[in-house]
Amino acid sequence: MNAMRLAETYGAWLDRSQPLTFRFDGREYTGCKGDTIASALMANGVKVISRSFKYHRPRGVLSMAGQDGNTLVQIGAEPNVRADLRLIDDGMIVTAQNVFGSLENDYGRILDIFSRFLPVGFYYKTFYKPRGAWKFWEPVIRRMAGLGKIDVQASPERTDKQYRFADVAVIGGGPAGLAAAFQAAEAGADVILIDENRRLGGSLNYARHQPDYEQVVALRETLVRQVQPHPNVSILGNATCTGWFDDNWLAALVENRLVKLRAKSVVAATGSFEQPAVFRNNDLPGVMLGSAAQRLIRLYGVKPGRKAVVLTANDDGYGVALDLVEAGTQVDVVVDMRADEIRTELVAAVKGKGVRILPGHMVYEAGPGAGLRSLKGVYIDAIADQGKIAGRPSFIECDLLCMSVGYTPAAQLLCHAGARLEYDETDAMLKVNEETLGENAVIAGSVNAVFDLDAAIKDGARAGHVAAGLAGYAASDPAPAPGKAKMPDMLEMNTGEREPPHHPWPIFSHPKGKEFVDFDEDLQIKDIQQSVAEGYDDLELVKRYSTVVMGPSQGRQSALNNLRIATQAAKRPSHGLSITTQRPPFYPEPIRLLAGQSFQPMRRTAMHHRHLELDAQMTSAGHWQRPACYAPPEKRRQFIEQEALAVRNNVGLIDVSTLGKLEIRGPDAAEFMNRMYTFAYTKQPVSRSRYVLMTDETGAIIDDGVACRMGPEHFYVTTTTGGIDTVYRSMLRWNAQWRLNVDIANVTSAFAAVNLAGPKSREILQSLTDDVDPSQAGFAYMEVRTGHVATIPARLLRVGFTGELGYEIHVPSSQGEALWDALMSVGKTLEIRPFGVEAQRLLRLEKGHIIVGQDTDGLTIPQEVNLTWAIAGKKPFFIGKRAIDVLSTQGLYRQLVGFTLANDAPMPEEYNLTLQGEEIAGRVTSIAYSRSLEQSIGLAYVLSDQTAAGSTFKIKLSNGQRVDAQVAQLPFYDPEGQRQEL
Amino acid sequence: MLKKSSLPLSLPARHFSGQGRLKSRYDVVIIGGGGHGLATACYLAGDYGVTDVAVLEKGYLAGGNTARNTTIIRSNYLTPEGVAFYEESRKLFAGLSNKLDFNVLYSERGHLTLAHTDAALRTARWRAEVNKHLGVDSELVFPDEIAKLCPQLNLSPDVRYPILGALYHPPGAIARHDAVAWAYARRAAALGVEIHTQTEVTGLKIENGKVTGVKTRRGDIACGKVLQAVAGMSSEVARMAGIKLPVKTIPLQACVSEPVKPFLDPIIVSGSLHVYVSQSARGELVMGAAADPYPLYSTRSTLEFKEELMMHLLELFPFVGGLKILRQWAGMADMTPDFSPVMGLTPVENYYIDAGWGTWGFKATPVCGKRLAELIATGEVPELIKPFELARFHRFQQVGERGAAAVGH
Numbered sequence A: 001m002n003a004m005r006l007a008e009t010y011g012a013w014l015d016r017s018q019p020l021t022f023r024f025d026g027r028e029y030t031g032c033k034g035d036t037i038a039s040a041l042m043a044n045g046v047k048v049i050s051r052s053f054k055y056h057r058p059r060g061v062l063s064m065a066g067q068d069g070n071t072l073v074q075i076g077a078e079p080n081v082r083a084d085l086r087l088i089d090d091g092m093i094v095t096a097q098n099v100f101g102s103l104e105n106d107y108g109r110i111l112d113i114f115s116r117f118l119p120v121g122f123y124y125k126t127f128y129k130p131r132g133a134w135k136f137w138e139p140v141i142r143r144m145a146g147l148g149k150i151d152v153q154a155s156p157e158r159t160d161k162q163y164r165f166a167d168v169a170v171i172g173g174g175p176a177g178l179a180a181a182f183q184a185a186e187a188g189a190d191v192i193l194i195d196e197n198r199r200l201g202g203s204l205n206y207a208r209h210q211p212d213y214e215q216v217v218a219l220r221e222t223l224v225r226q227v228q229p230h231p232n233v234s235i236l237g238n239a240t241c242t243g244w245f246d247d248n249w250l251a252a253l254v255e256n257r258l259v260k261l262r263a264k265s266v267v268a269a270t271g272s273f274e275q276p277a278v279f280r281n282n283d284l285p286g287v288m289l290g291s292a293a294q295r296l297i298r299l300y301g302v303k304p305g306r307k308a309v310v311l312t313a314n315d316d317g318y319g320v321a322l323d324l325v326e327a328g329t330q331v332d333v334v335v336d337m338r339a340d341e342i343r344t345e346l347v348a349a350v351k352g353k354g355v356r357i358l359p360g361h362m363v364y365e366a367g368p369g370a371g372l373r374s375l376k377g378v379y380i381d382a383i384a385d386q387g388k389i390a391g392r393p394s395f396i397e398c399d400l401l402c403m404s405v406g407y408t409p410a411a412q413l414l415c416h417a418g419a420r421l422e423y424d425e426t427d428a429m430l431k432v433n434e435e436t437l438g439e440n441a442v443i444a445g446s447v448n449a450v451f452d453l454d455a456a457i458k459d460g461a462r463a464g465h466v467a468a469g470l471a472g473y474a475a476s477d478p479a480p481a482p483g484k485a486k487m488p489d490m491l492e493m494n495t496g497e498r499e500p501p502h503h504p505w506p507i508f509s510h511p512k513g514k515e516f517v518d519f520d521e522d523l524q525i526k527d528i529q530q531s532v533a534e535g536y537d538d539l540e541l542v543k544r545y546s547t548v549v550m551g552p553s554q555g556r557q558s559a560l561n562n563l564r565i566a567t568q569a570a571k572r573p574s575h576g577l578s579i580t581t582q583r584p585p586f587y588p589e590p591i592r593l594l595a596g597q598s599f600q601p602m603r604r605t606a607m608h609h610r611h612l613e614l615d616a617q618m619t620s621a622g623h624w625q626r627p628a629c630y631a632p633p634e635k636r637r638q639f640i641e642q643e644a645l646a647v648r649n650n651v652g653l654i655d656v657s658t659l660g661k662l663e664i665r666g667p668d669a670a671e672f673m674n675r676m677y678t679f680a681y682t683k684q685p686v687s688r689s690r691y692v693l694m695t696d697e698t699g700a701i702i703d704d705g706v707a708c709r710m711g712p713e714h715f716y717v718t719t720t721t722g723g724i725d726t727v728y729r730s731m732l733r734w735n736a737q738w739r740l741n742v743d744i745a746n747v748t749s750a751f752a753a754v755n756l757a758g759p760k761s762r763e764i765l766q767s768l769t770d771d772v773d774p775s776q777a778g779f780a781y782m783e784v785r786t787g788h789v790a791t792i793p794a795r796l797l798r799v800g801f802t803g804e805l806g807y808e809i810h811v812p813s814s815q816g817e818a819l820w821d822a823l824m825s826v827g828k829t830l831e832i833r834p835f836g837v838e839a840q841r842l843l844r845l846e847k848g849h850i851i852v853g854q855d856t857d858g859l860t861i862p863q864e865v866n867l868t869w870a871i872a873g874k875k876p877f878f879i880g881k882r883a884i885d886v887l888s889t890q891g892l893y894r895q896l897v898g899f900t901l902a903n904d905a906p907m908p909e910e911y912n913l914t915l916q917g918e919e920i921a922g923r924v925t926s927i928a929y930s931r932s933l934e935q936s937i938g939l940a941y942v943l944s945d946q947t948a949a950g951s952t953f954k955i956k957l958s959n960g961q962r963v964d965a966q967v968a969q970l971p972f973y974d975p976e977g978q979r980q981e982l
Numbered sequence B: 001m002l003k004k005s006s007l008p009l010s011l012p013a014r015h016f017s018g019q020g021r022l023k024s025r026y027d028v029v030i031i032g033g034g035g036h037g038l039a040t041a042c043y044l045a046g047d048y049g050v051t052d053v054a055v056l057e058k059g060y061l062a063g064g065n066t067a068r069n070t071t072i073i074r075s076n077y078l079t080p081e082g083v084a085f086y087e088e089s090r091k092l093f094a095g096l097s098n099k100l101d102f103n104v105l106y107s108e109r110g111h112l113t114l115a116h117t118d119a120a121l122r123t124a125r126w127r128a129e130v131n132k133h134l135g136v137d138s139e140l141v142f143p144d145e146i147a148k149l150c151p152q153l154n155l156s157p158d159v160r161y162p163i164l165g166a167l168y169h170p171p172g173a174i175a176r177h178d179a180v181a182w183a184y185a186r187r188a189a190a191l192g193v194e195i196h197t198q199t200e201v202t203g204l205k206i207e208n209g210k211v212t213g214v215k216t217r218r219g220d221i222a223c224g225k226v227l228q229a230v231a232g233m234s235s236e237v238a239r240m241a242g243i244k245l246p247v248k249t250i251p252l253q254a255c256v257s258e259p260v261k262p263f264l265d266p267i268i269v270s271g272s273l274h275v276y277v278s279q280s281a282r283g284e285l286v287m288g289a290a291a292d293p294y295p296l297y298s299t300r301s302t303l304e305f306k307e308e309l310m311m312h313l314l315e316l317f318p319f320v321g322g323l324k325i326l327r328q329w330a331g332m333a334d335m336t337p338d339f340s341p342v343m344g345l346t347p348v349e350n351y352y353i354d355a356g357w358g359t360w361g362f363k364a365t366p367v368c369g370k371r372l373a374e375l376i377a378t379g380e381v382p383e384l385i386k387p388f389e390l391a392r393f394h395r396f397q398q399v400g401e402r403g404a405a406a407v408g409h
Helices: A037-043 A107-113 A133-144 A175-186 A213-227 A290-298 A316-326 A345-352 A412-416 A453-470 A525-533 A539-546 A559-569 A591-595 A608-613 A633-649 A669-676 A724-738 A761-766 A813-830 A837-846 A881-888 B035-048 B080-094 B096-100 B118-133 B143-149 B177-190 B234-240 B303-316 B318-322 B362-378 B383-388
Strands: A015-024 A027-033 A072-075 A078-082 A093-095 A161-171 A191-194 A233-236 A239-245 A249-254 A257-268 A272-274 A287-289 A307-312 A330-336 A356-359 A361-368 A375-385 A394-397 A400-404 A407-409 A421-424 A429-432 A441-443 A516-518 A616-621 A624-630 A652-655 A660-665 A689-695 A701-711 A714-719 A743-746 A751-757 A784-789 A792-797 A806-812 A894-901 A913-916 A919-930 A935-943 A952-956 A962-968 B025-031 B053-056 B111-115 B139-141 B165-169 B194-196 B201-207 B210-216 B219-228 B248-257 B267-270 B275-279 B285-288 B324-335 B342-345 B351-355
Touching (some): A161 A175, A175 A233, A175 A453, A191 A257, A272 A290, A287 A290, A290 A316, A307 A375, A316 A330, A316 A345, A316 A400, A429 A559, A608 A624, A652 A837, A660 A669, A669 A724, A701 A792, A761 A806, A761 A813, A806 A813, A894 A919, A935 A952, B035 B053, B035 B351, B035 B362, B080 B096, B080 B118, B096 B177, B139 B143, B177 B194, B201 B219, B201 B234, B248 B303, B267 B303, B342 B362
Parallel strands (some): A257 A441, A330 A356
Antiparallel strands (some): A072 A093, A421 A429, A616 A624, A660 A743, A701 A714, A751 A806, A784 A792, B139 B165, B201 B210, B210 B219
């Protein structure tokens, strides 16, 4: 039995039949199933769980709800695990983070001793003098950064994501959330209730609320019993809602999974965070929130301390005191910050246990044990004025101090959705400004500043009713309080309206400091004040300068007190002021859960497996896989040349299925084409194809391809492999403005396509088609036919990217492989050779055809790449026309030219620079050795006075060497274009 | 309620004050209290003795894109104009802490732009060649060398987009973004510049094509010259001057992880995977991706941004799966067609512009301040920023930096 473990009447979340052993900081401990790391350690009397970020001070349990940065530990490769949330496993190895030496003896503690030399903004003021000093200090400081460690060998599992839909999502399964879920479900709405705990009920699981705890237990059971089996309610337990995005798109971490949920309306019943008081040494292990002590007792059966003092400013502190006494902790005194003695049933019950009550007093300082590792006692004094004590402190020995001095709404999610928190000076709390609530958002319970239990349940019921209405389920009657009929006594059990349970100024500065406002970042009162004094007086600037609220807890325990201290220091009113922007996520999200399964799609053409059978080396082209060449890697270059020669001299076959394909249909199809592309299409005859060139508004080339006029109102258009998405999106966007009567369909994956190219291509096609006459007379260059190839319905285009007689054959994707097989089979006797992208790039280079993206850049205009002929001068408009017209009047700055190299010249690489003198003229965009021409040829940008055929310019190699290149006429091969028009 | 008493205060020198009284006239009014505006004010006062300057900021000091960027500094651009400009900025950055007597935590980390495709490899070579030719330290490196520079990267060929090479830029750096703005603000304030936060400009007074005054929520001001430096709202403010900008404003998102012990030294950028990531001095991973797909005036963040970014991040660093995302946010990027900024004269006399800062504004903070101050003080457009004049768009003479944008947009 653990030293601090309570009897079995406590610890509702434990399964004591299953003891578990784990290691922490090198020692072995035993807990039981249901224990968190922190509760198991506390049960073993271990109070120090971490060391603080900056000063390496020992820290222990603060919230016991995973809402602070005090209990961050490392488990294997996982850094920054919240020890007060993570359940223990048998054999689990837990280590301390951010320690030099051990958790118990951390040499980093020296920083605490020197802390007065480390004021806020310290880094900005030091280490850079003299010049060069920073180079020395920076690596030293960098080593101090960070908390946990990353294991660079780890390989995380990949998990799925889940999509959910609801009429009403209720976030938070406390009393208000349960009431809301029930009410909305009764109205007929499909409800998803998201709760972060293992058991529904929220504070009803641990908080006292009133002297008779049995009634609280019964109330929890009644509320849960109404909701849990309700047919309209689905419960997401153990689920932390981390983000509330546009249109009620919620993200939730549910155990090992990211759940994404769309709801018509959302009820935020997210509760509130208990706030710490600020006094000297308020961070010692043993100083914790009242609710943390109650969680330890009720949920985990842990006695939080042997001898306790309770600091309170509300009735909840008396509940804590009562719980402690009943659990066997000696409570000598309740220090109540309120000036007047309070008379309620709870107070009376505490008094009845012999506990002394000290109204109008404050804990001014906590006394540390050795090495700040424990609490030895507290100094108590009467409050003289706001933040001031009378000056007659007395010391009370204790090892536990519980703080119940106020709450702040857990409104982070609401803020993601656009809500604003504002400080209310009268109630001394932050409140959600209702007018700023997002669309179809409702709030209930303590996040809505309703702290009385009875009122919170009613507020929840109201919210559920409203949310159901927003989701389209208007209940005929006004909302009855849920269970009112069934449990009237319970709803009356509370004492009615209460004073707001927040003290306006639980902040007492000490001449020696160490009154922590922000535990994550080790920030004291003077740090906040100094930020303000130095001019960083806006809360956003206080945050950025001091780093307050920037740590792992994102200000849950510090934002409120920071607001109070900073506004006072700035002598500004705090009323109506907001805290710094709350950003997603509400709770840190593991990267692997956000990533989910990696979805990196890869597209394969219909002939993919044929390519593999032919030993193709595949290459990526956008999402697609294409054959680069059909060769073993060591013979790559040689085979590419052979493939190209086969096309020049015989016949080759290339899979061009990856080309983008579009169907443009409708009465305005030709007009649409005319606006999208630079060329003229209104008079393009049916059954003819035409080059298409697309420019953007600045006249820059963004894509090219071929347009086939299939009918008067029907164009079939190809784009580059990589360009289709941009082109298609651009077409849709433009036509959204133009409203032309045209239908635009992206049919890229509907068609497979090949290019059958080479002098013998006609022979092959001849034997595979009955209804298309492939002769020059029957099917001239740039004409289009529909018919059948190997009985497969096909669109045939006579085009010539390679510069040879050739036919592009487009067939339904399902028939792609059959088409390939038929062509290869018939071509066998003619020694047909499949060729890949590399050979095609060489072939087109020999013809001087550009590849958009490689031979163009973001600014290339048609004139620069000899495509002036593709601009229809008489058209009134096309995208980019105005820019091109303006640029035409200015003379070209640069031009793309063909060039050749001397045969003994070293080979430049693509995108080596071209020079004029020592100035950059442009770059080589394409270069290759051509077997057909027995010469190295290429394309390059040069300045427009360097373009004369036969003149030379310099290319600068990567090693700095200069190579002479000679400007050549384009195309290099078959300048008359006779071969493609055979 | 208890009566308020003030806490004991030790009062060190204020770095600046945001809430003084507005005068009725200033020689120079700078609209926008971000890094650029503050730097310009600082150089105006420091280098040219122009101290009758007011910086007007709508919100809190440097709370716009200065507060939201991912702090990367580099000069490995594509055009000679861009390289010269950003290289001067990088050099100014390197000496900034000492010059301004404020440690901006400038940290040279080395910058790797990964190439996963042949096309990206070509662009990397292009940039390396241009950089080298102009004396900027850049080179194209291949996986064996990348493994030495960043051994944590997943260099396996058996992934969807293997790393084929990278543009390596050793001087690539990060700095504390806020500190840069504060350092300029502090120095400017010490030299007599007035900084007015929570002072939104609502209109301009323009007479005979010449700006003569600025209207604010706190009253009207007469002025000699005006500079607008309001990244993210450039089109809206320029509209007050009757100027239409070739700018699309697109949200750009970013996020940070919880702090962990340093494990990542260089800055890693992958255009193909839409990722850029560095580890800050606090130990957080600072991450971003491509700009959002459509223009919008909003700084709401999205879930999809994180999901996609993290999926790609795990391709590069499979071991960070257990690390947690702490905070995400968005800024607004004023994108120009050529991915270069707009600086200098406008059709309105005495009205100067500093806009079009897309995703590359922070790294230009010092040079922008220095050269715009020169322009405002002397009336002469410095050669270094001449290529970036607004009028270039009327002539369609762009400074094409798309290929060198951090992430393909």
